[in-house]
Amino acid sequence: MTISEVSEKFDIPQDTLRYYERIGLIPHVNRNKNGIRNYTEEDCSWVGFIKCMRGAGLPIEVLIEYVGLFQQGDATIEARKEILIEQRKRLIAKMEDMKKTLERLDYKIKVYEQVVVKKERELKRSEI
Structure with a gap:
C-alpha cells in the first residue's frame, strides 16, 4: 500500500505516518524502485497498533x-507486558475520571433542563 492509501485507511495524515517512521514507531517501511513507500500488512498492523495506543493516551516515548x-x-x-499493564492501569484511571466528569455534566444538564421547564411553566401561567 502507498502512504496515501495507508493514510486514508487509518485516517492518519501522511506527515504523521512519516513522523512515526522517522522516530522508529513504524519499523523500516520498504520502498519501491522509485522510492515510494510500500507498506506491507505488517507495517499496517503497526500503524493500527500505534493509532489504537495513541487513542488510549499512550505517550510517544512509551511507544x-x-x-x-x-x-x-x-x-x-x-x-x-509490564509496559502494557502500566498503561492499562493509567487508562482505567483516566476512564474513571472521565466517568466522574460525565456524571457531573449529566447533573448540570439535568439542572438546566429543570430550570427551563420551570421557566416555561411560569410563562404559561403568566399568559392565563
Missing part, C-alpha cells in the same frame, strides 16, 4: 520504548 523492546525479540516479552 518508542515498546517498539524498541519488540525489535529486540522474545527476551523482552516480560518488559513489554
Whole structure:
C-alpha cells in the first residue's frame, strides 16, 4: 500500500505516518524502485497498533520504548507486558475520571433542563 492509501485507511495524515517512521514507531517501511513507500500488512498492523495506543493516551516515548523492546525479540516479552499493564492501569484511571466528569455534566444538564421547564411553566401561567 502507498502512504496515501495507508493514510486514508487509518485516517492518519501522511506527515504523521512519516513522523512515526522517522522516530522508529513504524519499523523500516520498504520502498519501491522509485522510492515510494510500500507498506506491507505488517507495517499496517503497526500503524493500527500505534493509532489504537495513541487513542488510549499512550505517550510517544512509551511507544518508542515498546517498539524498541519488540525489535529486540522474545527476551523482552516480560518488559513489554509490564509496559502494557502500566498503561492499562493509567487508562482505567483516566476512564474513571472521565466517568466522574460525565456524571457531573449529566447533573448540570439535568439542572438546566429543570430550570427551563420551570421557566416555561411560569410563562404559561403568566399568559392565563
